[in-house]
Every structure is written in structure tokens, then in C-alpha cells.
Amino acid sequence: MERKERKRLVVGNWKMQLSHKAELETIGAIKNLLKNVALDVEVVVCPSFPSLAGVAEAVKKSTKLAVGAQNIHWEEKGAWTGSVSVLQIKPFAQWCIVGHSEQRALTGESDEEVQVKVSTLLKYGLTPVVCVGETAQERASEQTTARVSEQTKTILNKMTRVSLSKLVITYEPIWAISANQPDELPDPNNIAGTMLLIRKLAADRFGVEAAERLRILYGGSVTPDNVASFVFEPGVDGVLVGGASVHPGQFVNIIKQLQGGGSQA
Ligand code: 13P
Numbered sequence: 001m002e003r004k005e006r007k008r009l010v011v012g013n014w015k016m017q018l019s020h021k022a023e024l025e026t027i028g029a030i031k032n033l034l035k036n037v038a039l040d041v042e043v044v045v046c047p048s049f050p051s052l053a054g055v056a057e058a059v060k061k062s063t064k065l066a067v068g069a070q071n072i073h074w075e076e077k078g079a080w081t082g083s084v085s086v087l088q089i090k091p092f093a094q095w096c097i098v099g100h101s102e103q104r105a106l107t108g109e110s111d112e113e114v115q116v117k118v119s120t121l122l123k124y125g126l127t128p129v130v131c132v133g134e135t136a137q138e139r140a141s142e143q144t145t146a147r148v149s150e151q152t153k154t155i156l157n158k159m160t161r162v163s164l165s166k167l168v169i170t171y172e173p174i175w176a177i178s179a180n181q182p183d184e185l186p187d188p189n190n191i192a193g194t195m196l197l198i199r200k201l202a203a204d205r206f207g208v209e210a211a212e213r214l215r216i217l218y219g220g221s222v223t224p225d226n227v228a229s230f231v232f233e234p235g236v237d238g239v240l241v242g243g244a245s246v247h248p249g250q251f252v253n254i255i256k257q258l259q260g261g262g263s264q265a
Helices: 020-034 049-058 101-107 111-123 136-140 144-156 188-206 227-231 248-258
Strands: 009-013 042-046 065-069 095-098 127-132 168-171 215-219 238-241
Touching: 009 095, 009 168, 009 215, 009 248, 020 042, 020 049, 020 065, 020 248, 042 095, 049 065, 095 111, 111 127, 111 144, 127 144, 136 144, 144 168, 144 188, 168 188, 188 215, 188 227, 227 238, 227 248, 238 248
Parallel strands: 009 042, 009 238, 042 065, 065 095, 095 127, 127 168, 168 215, 215 238
Antiparallel strands: none
């Protein structure tokens, strides 16, 4: 499969940045800015849980925008005060981020728990956007390959060849997230290398053809100014955007820069 056959994807992770009112205004503004754009990029926005229904309603008739949640519990239901399950997000969301480093740090969730969340989402027909990536410390001790391999293999071990095309993996070096105030950003060549590693792990398990169907994103301090340096590397299928995604002008600018596909194999 050629790179251009994998549709480019931009996912906006609004985290806990906006009020409910601001989330509804933000989706309205994004919709408006995309009104006259013939999009060939898939776009997903991930609001907070309380705004999922409102944002889903706002994009109900849109063919350009889809909704994702930012996390789920690994169980489908039960006595888990304060948690939200796949069944509860399913009426509103077709996508869901899991294994984000901010959740991993908050709850201490393991790679195995992240894998169960991926399986739960796939079981109910939602697309998981699963995050992998190394800490600053792991990077400093040259553990990036080992850590990303470990996280990726844990996910892939429970997948089937068919479900691979429904999975999105985001390589998001934790140290590069804007909230962690990075001194520098990853070298695009290193990002491309890690993407190749992830795709090779998928190929080792399911064969080259199946691995070519997997979409892999980059996440970490993506802005309109730097997105082009990341997304036109081989094997990069799009971006997971945090800070810039709550600014409609910046978010749509990023989307527009992914338009036209790129020609990398
Ligand atoms: P920033 O784009 O703000 O660095 O956030 C990245 C991120 O964590 C997306 O999930």
C-alpha cells in the first residue's frame, strides 16, 4: 500500500483546557473555517467527557469532522466511581485516545491495561488512537527504541491482522509535549526512524502488506509553524495536536498543511 492510500489524519486533543461553552464555540469555529474546504484529510476532535454529546450534536451533519473521547476505563461497566466506559462514550464518539502519557502518569496504568482498552474499543467498533513514547529520562539513557518497542509489541500481541487497519498508533515522545516545556523538539529524522520501527514491528507480526494499512501519527508540540517538518517524513500519516488544537485558526491551518497527501511511500 502506498502512503497516499492511507488517508492523512489530524486528531485534536483538547485535554482539560476549555470550559463547556468554549468547547462548543471552538467546534463551531472549526466547522466554519472548514466550510469551504474540500478536505482530503480525516479530522477528529477529542473534547472533555461532559462536552462529548454537545460536540457530537454540533458535527452530526458534518462529513468532515468526527468526535473522539480522551480515555475510557478498561471495563465495560461496573462500580468504578469517576470513570467512563466505552458503552458510555459510544453514542457520541467513534474514536478514543488511550495510553496518553498524561493518563499513564496520573493513574500509573500499565502497557497491559492500555492494551485491554484498545481491545475494548475495537470490540465496540471505535477506533483507538493509542499513544506510545519515551520519557526524557528514557531518552537520555538511549532507551527510546526499547521503550517504544515494548509498548507497541504489547498492543500488537493481542491484535488480529484485520483489526490492524482500524488501529492508529501515535508516537508521542513525552518530553516533547508542550506542557512539559521542551528545550528542543525531536529531529524529524528520528521521528521517521521511530515510525519505521513501529511499522516494522507490525510487519514482523502480520506481514508487510498488513503493516502498510496501519496509520501512525506524530504528537508533541505540533504547531502551524513546524507541522510540515514532521508530516512529510516517510511513514508519518498525520498528527495528534494538543495545545494548538484549541485554537481554531491554528488547528485548521495545520489541517490545511496536510491537504494534498504528500507523495512518500
Ligand atoms: P501538545 O501539542 O500541546 O504538545 O500536546 C501533545 C499531546 O499531548 C497530544 O495528545
